[in-house]
Amino acid sequence: MKSHQITTATGANIRVHEDGDGPPLFYLHGAGGLMPDDLFFAALAQSFHVYAPMLPGYEDSDGEDGLHDMLDFVLHSFDVMYGLGLTRPLVVGHSMGGMIAAEMAAVAPNDIDRLGLIAPAGLWDDAHPIPDLFTKLPFELPALLFHDQDLGARLMTAGLDLDDPEFLKEFLIMNGRRLGTASKILFPIPERGLAERLYRIKARTVVIWGAEDQLIDPAYGPAFRDAIADATLDEIAAAGHLVTHEKPAEVIGALSPLN
Amino acid sequence: MKFTWFNLMPWPHMPDDFREKHRSVWVDIPNSLYDPEKGHEVYNTYLDQLEYAETLGYDGIGVNEHHANGYGLMPSPNLMAASLARRTSRAALVVLGNSIALYNPPVRVAEEFAMLDVISGGRLVAGFPVGTSMDTNYAYGQIPALTREKYAEAHDLIMRAWAAREPFPFNGRYTKLRYVNCWPRPVQKPYPPIFIPGGGSLETYDFCLDHDYVYCYLSFTGYKRAQALMQGYWERVAERGKDLSPYRAGFAQTICVAETDKEAEELYREHVSYFYNRCLHVYPGFADAPGYRTVKTIKSGALSQYSRASFAQIGQLSWKEIVDNRYVIAGSPATVREQMEELIKGLRVGNIFCLLHIGNMPDEKTRHSTKLFAEQVMPHLRNIWPDHADDDRFWTHPMATPVAPQPIAAAGGA
Numbered sequence: 001m002k003s004h005q006i007t008t009a010t011g012a013n014i015r016v017h018e019d020g021d022g023p024p025l026f027y028l029h030g031a032g033g034l035m036p037d038d039l040f041f042a043a044l045a046q047s048f049h050v051y052a053p054m055l056p057g058y059e060d061s062d063g064e065d066g067l068h069d070m071l072d073f074v075l076h077s078f079d080v081m082y083g084l085g086l087t088r089p090l091v092v093g094h095s096m097g098g099m100i101a102a103e104m105a106a107v108a109p110n111d112i113d114r115l116g117l118i119a120p121a122g123l124w125d126d127a128h129p130i131p132d133l134f135t136k137l138p139f140e141l142p143a144l145l146f147h148d149q150d151l152g153a154r155l156m157t158a159g160l161d162l163d164d165p166e167f168l169k170e171f172l173i174m175n176g177r178r179l180g181t182a183s184k185i186l187f188p189i190p191e192r193g194l195a196e197r198l199y200r201i202k203a204r205t206v207v208i209w210g211a212e213d214q215l216i217d218p219a220y221g222p223a224f225r226d227a228i229a230d231a232t233l234d235e236i237a238a239a240g241h242l243v244t245h246e247k248p249a250e251v252i253g254a255l256s257p258l259n
Numbered sequence: 260m261k262f263t264w265f266n267l268m269p270w271p272h273m274p275d276d277f278r279e280k281h282r283s284v285w286v287d288i289p290n291s292l293y294d295p296e297k298g299h300e301v302y303n304t305y306l307d308q309l310e311y312a313e314t315l316g317y318d319g320i321g322v323n324e325h326h327a328n329g330y331g332l333m334p335s336p337n338l339m340a341a342s343l344a345r346r347t348s349r350a351a352l353v354v355l356g357n358s359i360a361l362y363n364p365p366v367r368v369a370e371e372f373a374m375l376d377v378i379s380g381g382r383l384v385a386g387f388p389v390g391t392s393m394d395t396n397y398a399y400g401q402i403p404a405l406t407r408e409k410y411a412e413a414h415d416l417i418m419r420a421w422a423a424r425e426p427f428p429f430n431g432r433y434t435k436l437r438y439v440n441c442w443p444r445p446v447q448k449p450y451p452p453i454f455i456p457g458g459g460s461l462e463t464y465d466f467c468l469d470h471d472y473v474y475c476y477l478s479f480t481g482y483k484r485a486q487a488l489m490q491g492y493w494e495r496v497a498e499r500g501k502d503l504s505p506y507r508a509g510f511a512q513t514i515c516v517a518e519t520d521k522e523a524e525e526l527y528r529e530h531v532s533y534f535y536n537r538c539l540h541v542y543p544g545f546a547d548a549p550g551y552r553t554v555k556t557i558k559s560g561a562l563s564q565y566s567r568a569s570f571a572q573i574g575q576l577s578w579k580e581i582v583d584n585r586y587v588i589a590g591s592p593a594t595v596r597e598q599m600e601e602l603i604k605g606l607r608v609g610n611i612f613c614l615l616h617i618g619n620m621p622d623e624k625t626r627h628s629t630k631l632f633a634e635q636v637m638p639h640l641r642n643i644w645p646d647h648a649d650d651d652r653f654w655t656h657p658m659a660t661p662v663a664p665q666p667i668a669a670a671g672g673a
Contacts (some may be wrong), residue, residue, distance in 0.1 A: 064404070068405065068432070134396075134548055134549060135397070135542070135544035136544060137544050140544075169557065169558070172547075172557050173558065175549050176549045176550055176551075176552060176554065176557060177550075178549070180403060180404035180549050180551075181404065181550070182549075183402050183404050183405075183548070183549065183550045184402055184404055184405065187400075187402050187403060187548075188396070188397070188400040188402075
C-alpha cells in the first residue's frame with residue numbers, strides 16, 4: 001500500500017495510506033487498524049482517492065500521549081484531515097473509526113456533509129451488550145469478527161506464530177499500542193455520550209451493517225439511522241463485523257450514493 | 260530482617276472441579292461460589308491468625324487489596340487493618356496496599372491511611388500498588404493506557420495532602436479539588452514508610468528510587484525465578500548512585516514449616532496444590548489489558564506472572580519438583596532456615612512477606628507452620644544484615660507511649 005507520513009499541528013507523526021484517483025474519501029480505521037495489503041483499502045481505492053490515516057499507536061504513528069478522551073480523538077482527526085488539505089471529503093469510518101467519524105460530524109456539522117458509518121461503535125443498549133474486545137485472545141477473534149470464519153482465520157492469523165517468543169513480544173507490543181489507544185474511547189464500555197450528540201449531524205449519512213455481526217449487534221443500525229436526521233441503513237447479508245472484508249463490493253455499492 | 264506475616268485471604272471452599280467449570284478465579288468468578296455464613300468464619304479465622312502472628316514476634320502483619328477475586332477476599336484492606344489496629348499493639352500494619360488510582364478522589368487514601376496510622380499509634384506501612392489488570396482495569400474499569408498517568412497523579416495528590424499544613428487547590432487531569440485538606444494527618448513523619456509492589460516494570464524501579472520507597476516483588480513462583488528481576492533492580496539502584504541497603508527491597512515467599520521435611524509434604528501438599536491449581540487459575544485474557552504495560556516494559560520481557568502457563572504447570576508438578584524449584588520453601592526448620600538464607604542473600608532483601616497460610620490450609624496447620632517459623636527459623640535470620648542494622652529509614656516509627664484499648668466494661672463507667 002502506498003503511504004507517507006505527515007506531522008500534525010500538535011507534532012504527532014502520522015502514517016497515511018493513500019491511493020486511487022477518484023473523489024476524496026477520508027477513511028478512519030477500526031480498533032484493529034488496517035491489515036497488511038488491506039483488501040478493503042484496495043477496493044476503496046478502485047473508486048475513490050482514499051486517505052487512511054493511522055491513529056497514534058497504530059503502525060508507526062506516534063503521539064499517543066496527546067490522546068486522553070473522545071474530544072482529543074475528534075480534534076486529532078480534524079487536524080489530520082486539514083493537514084492533508086481535504087475540504088469536505090466523504091468521511092467513512094469502520095467500528096471505532098465510525099464512532100470517531102460520527103463524533104466529528106456532530107462536533108462540526110458544517111464541515112462534514114457526507115458520512116459513511118460501517119458498523120460504528122459509540123452507542124450502548126443493555127439489551128445488546130457488546131462483547132469485551134479487550135479480553136479476547138487472538139484465536140477467539142475470527143469468530144467474533146467474521147461470518148465466514150475460514151476467511152477470518154486466514155486473514156487474521158496470516159504470519160502469526162505466537163509460539164515464537166520474539167514474535168510474541170513484537171505482537172504484544174503492537175497489540176498493546178493499538179488497543180492501548182483504542183481503550184481510551186472503548187474501555188471498559190465503548191460509549192462516550194455520542195447518543196446525546198447525534199442530533200447535530202447534518203451530513204447525508206449511510207449506515208452499513210453486516211447482518212451477522214457478532215461484535216456490535218445489527219440492532220444498533222436502526223438506532224444510528226433514527227438518531228441522525230438524514231440517514232439510510234443498508235444491512236448486508238452473510239457478513240459479520242468485518243463486512244468491509246467479507247463484502248467489500250457491497251459496502252462500496254452502499255457508499256456510492258454519497259459520491 | 261523484617262518479617263511480615265501475610266494472609267492473602269483465599270476462599271477455601273472452591274469445588275474440586277473449579278478449573279473445569281470456571282475459566283478464572285478472578286474478574287468473572289460467580290459469587291454463587293461464596294457462602295457468606297461460611298465467610299463469617301473465614302474472615303474471623305484469618306484475622307485471628309494475623310493477631311496470633313504478632314504474639315509470636317513477627318515484625319508486621321500484612322493485608323492487601325483485590326477485587327472479584329476468589330483467592331483474595333479483601334476488596335478493602337483498610338477495613339481489615341482497622342480491625343487489626345485495635346487488637347494488636349506492636350506489629351506494623353502492612354497494607355500492601357491501596358490501589359490509589361481506584362479511589363475517587365484519591366485523597367481518600369491519604370485520609371484512611373492517616374486514620375490507620377493514628378489509631379495504631381504510628382504502625383502503618385503504606386503500600387501504593389498500581390494494581391493488577393484484573394483488579395484495576397477489568398473489575399474496576401480503569402482505562403489501561405491511562406492507569407499509570409492516573410496513578411502518578413494520585414500519588415502526587417496524596418503526598419502533597421500529607422505534607423501540607425494548610426488547605427490547597429489541586430488541579431489534576433483526573434482529580435480537581437478546590438480544598439485539599441487531609442484530616443487527620445499521619446503520626447509518622449514526614450509520612451509512613453511506603454512500599455511499592457512491582458512486577459518488573461522498569462518505571463517502577465525508578466519510581467521507588469526517586470522517592471526512597473521500598474520495592475516489593477510479590478511473586479508466587481519463588482526466589483530462584485526472581486533472581487533476574489531483583490538483580491535488575493539492584494543494578495538500577497547502583498546506577499542511580501543510591502546506597503545498597505537491603506531494606507530497599509522486599510519479597511513474598513510461600514513457606515511451609517514442619518518438624519521434618521517428610522511431615523511438611525504430608526501436612527501441606529494438598530493446600531499448596533489448592534493454591535496453585537485453583538487460586539491461581541486466571542483466564543489469560545484478563546492477565547494484561549492492552550496498554551496497561553508500557554512498551555519499554557514489554558520489550559524487557561516482563562510479562563504479567565498471570566499470563567504465563569507456569570501456575571498450571573506448578574499445580575501438576577510433584578511435591579519434590581515444587582520444593583526443588585523453590586516455588587515453595589518447605590521442610591523442617593533446618594531446611595527452611597537454609598533456603599531462607601539463600602533467598603535473603605541471593606535477592607538482597609530486608610523484608611520478607613511470609614505466606615504461611617496457603618490456599619485452603621486449616622487454622623491448626625497454619626498456626627503450626629507459623630509458630631515453627633517464628634521460633635526456629637526467624638531468630639537465625641534476624642541479624643543477617645549486620646552492616647545495615649541501624650538502617651531504620653524503611654520501617655515504621657511508632658509513638659513511644661501509645662494508649663491501649665480499654666476494657667469495654669470500664670468504658671461504661673461502672
